[in-house]
Amino acid sequence: MSGVLSSSIGRKVAMAASAFFLMFFLLQHFVINLTSIFSADAFNELSHFMGTNPAVQFALQPVLIFGVVFHFVMGFVLELRNKQASVKYVKNNGAANSTWVSRNMIYSGLAILAFIVLHFIDFWFPEINHKYIANLPEDPSRYYGELVHKFHSPVRTGAYVAAFAFLALHLLHGFKSAFQSSGMSAKRAAKLETVSKIYAIGIPVGFIIIALFHHFNQH
Amino acid sequence: MDMNLKLKIWRQNGANDQGKMVDYSLSDVSPDMSFLEMLDVLNEQIINEGGEPIAFDHDCREGICGMCSLYINGEAHGPDRGITTCQLHMRKFKDGDTIYIEPFRAKAFPVIKDLVVDRTAFDRIQHQGGFISVNTSGNTQDANSLPISKHAADEAMDAATCIGCGACVATCKNSSAMLFVGAKVSQYALLPQGQVEAADRVRNMVAQMDAEGFGNCTNTGACEVECPKGISLDNIARMNREFFKANI
Ligand code: HEM
Ligand code: SF4
Ligand code: FES
Numbered sequence: 021m022s023g024v025l026s027s028s029i030g031r032k033v034a035m036a037a038s039a040f041f042l043m044f045f046l047l048q049h050f051v052i053n054l055t056s057i058f059s060a061d062a063f064n065e066l067s068h069f070m071g072t073n074p075a076v077q078f079a080l081q082p083v084l085i086f087g088v089v090f091h092f093v094m095g096f097v098l099e100l101r102n103k104q105a106s107v108k109y110v111k112n113n114g115a116a117n118s119t120w121v122s123r124n125m126i127y128s129g130l131a132i133l134a135f136i137v138l139h140f141i142d143f144w145f146p147e148i149n150h151k152y153i154a155n156l157p158e159d160p161s162r163y164y165g166e167l168v169h170k171f172h173s174p175v176r177t178g179a180y181v182a183a184f185a186f187l188a189l190h191l192l193h194g195f196k197s198a199f200q201s202s203g204m205s206a207k208r209a210a211k212l213e214t215v216s217k218i219y220a221i222g223i224p225v226g227f228i229i230i231a232l233f234h235h236f237n238q239h
Numbered sequence: 240m241d242m243n244l245k246l247k248i249w250r251q252n253g254a255n256d257q258g259k260m261v262d263y264s265l266s267d268v269s270p271d272m273s274f275l276e277m278l279d280v281l282n283e284q285i286i287n288e289g290g291e292p293i294a295f296d297h298d299c300r301e302g303i304c305g306m307c308s309l310y311i312n313g314e315a316h317g318p319d320r321g322i323t324t325c326q327l328h329m330r331k332f333k334d335g336d337t338i339y340i341e342p343f344r345a346k347a348f349p350v351i352k353d354l355v356v357d358r359t360a361f362d363r364i365q366h367q368g369g370f371i372s373v374n375t376s377g378n379t380q381d382a383n384s385l386p387i388s389k390h391a392a393d394e395a396m397d398a399a400t401c402i403g404c405g406a407c408v409a410t411c412k413n414s415s416a417m418l419f420v421g422a423k424v425s426q427y428a429l430l431p432q433g434q435v436e437a438a439d440r441v442r443n444m445v446a447q448m449d450a451e452g453f454g455n456c457t458n459t460g461a462c463e464v465e466c467p468k469g470i471s472l473d474n475i476a477r478m479n480r481e482f483f484k485a486n487i
Contacts, residue, residue: 113313
């Protein structure tokens with residue numbers, strides 16, 4: 021296995037592996053957030069578990085942070101190397117043979133990265149501060165109120181909606197691409213078309229609905 | 240009906256020259272001409288006017304050698320599908336059209352002159368394993384004595400139709416050579432004769448591909464669309480599997 025990341029195919033497979041992990045995480049995050057629409061108690065309970073369970077906090081969370089950082093750093097590395105390998109045409113008709121989303125992964129990715137930064141400032145830093153720095157007393161029912169409060173601002177809600185639109189664009193190519201990169205034949209990957217669309221559109225739209233629901237349901 | 244065309248063609252006097260697009264006009268072009276014949280006529284016109292003819296690559300002019308190249312109106316081998324530039328005909332264009340003609344561009348395919356690029360990087364990749372070693376001393380085993388499934392034989396044959404033209408690299412926004420290398424790895428990976436050297440083949444060919452400075456595949460699928468021989472993306476996935484097997 022030596023030097024896998026120094027070969028182009030190794031990097032490609034590593035990129036796909038980090039993407040699979042992120043897609044699994046996103047699904048899990050979505051399911052938890054979805055409960056906030058139906059039951060404040062269920063959302064509080066799940067958030068409290070995720071926020072205090074040592075296995076989640078000290079095993080899963082570092083893996084997640086590593087996964088996100090690895091994915092976008094590798095994304096930049098691949099983009100830079102690919103830019104170095106290519107020479108610009110005076111006239112290039114990219115639309116003749118490939119989709120816009122597949123050619124612009126770096127831009128949809130950058131939009132998601134901007135969102136992740138905002139998300140950390142909004143939720144993650146206050147969480148870490150609450151739990152480990154200010155050492156405030158744990159209140160298992162605080163999560164729902166914090167969530168609803170964040171979606172009060174139309175600007176923040178708008179930014180969330182836009183970011184998830186970019187995530188949908190990223191996944192419309194990324195979902196299938198990750199399978200192809202891991203060596204699944206194109207014919208099999210083509211059969212994933214429907215699943216891919218359901219995931220790539222369904223999950224971001226779901227997050228958008230959750231954000232809008234709380235925005236318009238302020239008590 | 241004969242056509243009058245405006246041509247914008249890349250001229251570059253050697254690898255170190257900057258290069259630029261130069262405008263030409265050509266009249267009375269027959270729709271029955273091939274694209275390369277049109278360039279022949281243009282070159283005669285340039286020579287008659289005392290100019291330096293445009294250098295472009297070609298050999299068989301029947302779609303089998305892979306020598307002709309050209310990026311025409313933003314696409315490798317022009318707007319048609321499943322063909323090389325020598326199989327492209329002027330009937331694909333209209334009277335009054337402006338046609339952009341550029342060399343295949345990639346850092347690993349440096350321009351030699353005008354529209355001629357150096358594709359020997361492909362040869363060097365082939366030298367690293369695009370072959371099988373057989374003893375030809377006289378006791379060679381009859382290939383037909385080895386059972387091969389029809390499916391594997393067909394897929395290997397399809398992969399083997401790659402003519403090494405480089406359109407996949409020219410088209411790819413990343414200048415990745417993975418369709419070419421995928422085809423060359425697959426044609427042997429699918430057959431019993433290729434098994435003995437399979438691990439070394441994929442490892443060495445991929446290492447050479449990287450050393451030549453080709454980019455990394457991001458699965459846009461542009462190569463498959465522009466490939467004159469319809470080489471499938473499956474070959475890239477198979478190369479990835481072979482590479483995986485060889486490295487664990
Ligand atoms: C942090 C911001 C992000 C950046 C800068 C980014 C960047 C990129 C880039 C440049 C690629 C193209 C590489 C390739 O196709 O080989 C890519 C692929 C991909 N990304 Fe992202 N991305 C980000 C976040 C995400 C997130 C949050 C997810 C999923 C939840 C995701 C899922 C994927 C998938 C599935 C692929 C395809 C992997 C493959 O082709 O092997 N990305 N990303
Ligand atoms: S894979 Fe297709 S486009 Fe690439 S070199 Fe072979 S024949 Fe040409
Ligand atoms: S000149 Fe041989 S394929 Fe075009």
